[in-house]
Amino acid sequence: MIPPQFDCVRARSVEEAVAVLGEHDNAKLLAGGQSLLPILRLRLADPDMVVDLNRATGMHGIREEGDHLVIGAMTTHYEVMHSERVRRHCGLLAEATATVADPQVRHRGTFGGALSHADPAGDLPAVALAFGTTMVVAGPNGRRSVPASEFFVDYLQTALEPTEVLVEVRVPKLGTASGWGYCYEKFQRVAQAWAIVGVAALVRRSAGAIEEARIGLTNMGSRPLRATATEAALNGAEATAGAIDKAATVAADGTSPASDLSGQADYRQHLARVLTRSAVLTAAGI
Ligand SMILES: Cc1cc2nc3c(=O)[nH]c(=O)nc-3n(C[C@H](O)[C@H](O)[C@H](O)COP(=O)(O)OP(=O)(O)OC[C@H]3O[C@@H](n4cnc5c(N)ncnc54)[C@H](O)[C@@H]3O)c2cc1C
DSSP: OOOOOOEEEEOSSHHHHHHHHHHOTTEEEESSOTTHHHHHHTTSOOOSEEEEOTTOTTSOOEEEETTEEEEETTOBHHHHHHOHHHHHHOHHHHHHHTTSSOHHHHHHOBHHHHHHHTOTTSHHHHHHHHHTOEEEEEETTEEEEEEHHHHEEETTEESOOTTOEEEEEEEEOOSGGGTEEEEEEEEESSTTSOEEEEEEEEEEEOSSBEEEEEEEEESSSSSOEEOHHHHHHHTTOBSSHHHHHHHHTTTTTTOOOOOBTTBOHHHHHHHHHHHHHHHHHHHTTO
């Protein structure tokens, strides 16, 4: 189908994008277009103005700031997964990004677009939640920071106001360089498909114990979730297969996954337990 008619502005800066959003009640931001264009073509959205962010300055690239990586919202999936900084300091993000769709989508799609779209079946929101990232958002009154735990509100809904732009994402350095193991387990129907369920695990262990575990769940509700019961069971537990097996049995507690053509809710909860066990074992190096 052909998208509805709309005007388009190529914003040169974040401030210009915010100003245009403020002038229109029904405007949409365009990043990589990998989610927006299908939505327009299906006529599920009908904006009168599209604000193209591709030439806006200050939204691209990856830099280090102390114990964080700061990733511009317009940084593509391809750039994230091939970044030496991301691999070294936030390896889980590189690993999960490599499972997103196919090379064409990864060359166009952006980190910020994937988080702003907030599809609970998307791989990156659960990873952002597990890391405890912070979103830096620009609006008419300046910038504000929103923790990932407050950013993802509901199905395809974030804490972004209609006049706000996600500018960059601050990701804590929880990588091998600082003693964290990681694993992203994605169960999909065929290669390059969306996750039926995904599990993002970060584990820091000392000699015989798990000091901290952080686990994000993909497609286990209307927004990305943390497997909080498993995390609580793992923190301070012995770093053994038996302890991990036991903790993984509660991985689906508090989740409410959808039933659809790819799987029923109880099947997804079963997958969450199996994938959590596997992801934590790998992240813990067992
Ligand atoms: C065939 C196909 C397969 C896919 N498979 C997967 C998959 O397996 N896993 C996965 O995780 N994803 C998958 N995706 C989605 C892909 O990751 C997209 O890149 C992503 O969802 C959207 O990023 P984008 O940059 O293309 O954003 P766009 O499509 O340009 O925008 C998406 C939404 O976010 C808003 N937005 C974009 N940038 C900003 C910003 N900076 N601030 C505020 N709002 C903003 C837009 O207004 C729009 O509402 C797939 C997409 C396709 C087409």
